[in-house]
Amino acid sequence: MEINAKYFGQVSYEENEAIHILNGLIGFEAYTEYLPIPFHEENDSLISLQCLQDEALSFILMNPFGLLADYSPSLSREDLKALGTESAEDLSYYVICVMRDSVAESTVNLKAPLVVNARSRQARQVILDQAEYTFRHVLGEMIKEES
Template sequence: MNINAKYFGPISYEKKETIHIINGLIGFESHTEYLPISFQEDDDSMISLQCLDDEALSFILLNPFGIFPDYDPVLPKYELEELGTDSADDISFYVIGVIRDSVAESTINLKAPLAVNALNRRAKQVILDHPEYTFRHFLGDMRKEG
């Protein structure tokens, strides 16, 4: 299959590379099929989450653990079951980033990460019950903390 990816141009992919986001992302509930594309080969620190039914729609995902090592998302059992697993070890977490010209003014959403079951490619945007996490953490502030 082929798609004209927003940040990469024409890309060929196989169905097994796609992910299905249960109920879509917040604000984009009708879009559930995506292709994750790493900006650097074999590196998941920054990914373009390319929508398959709207080529203009793509989100920047970041691996939160490289930016915020103390990040500790915990899913309740019912969300693990919805993702098709009973083990948190099967889940990878990514946060949506808003990249600005200045890295310091760029933000990440630690409150509502994308939880991805790496085994079955099912994903869900979850809202964490953790008061420390908000929807907009400035990367500039996180560098000062680290």
């Protein structure tokens, strides 16, 4: 299969590489089929989440553990069940990045990560019940804190 990806042009992919986001992303509930495309083949620190239903729609995702070493999302039993697992160890987490003119001004949403079950390719955006995470963490401030 092929898609004209927003950031990569023509991309070939296999059906089993796609992920299905249960109930879609917040604000984009009608779109549930996506192809994650890493910007760097060797790691998942930065990913383009390309919508398969609308080629113009793509989100930039970041691996939150590379940004915040002590990021520790806690999922409810309902979230785990919806993702088809009983253990959070089966899951990968990604946060949506809103790009600004500079990387330092860009923000990530640590409050509502996209959680992916790599085995089933089912994903869900969850809203964490943890006060330390907000919808807009400024990357420049996070980098200063980690230094």
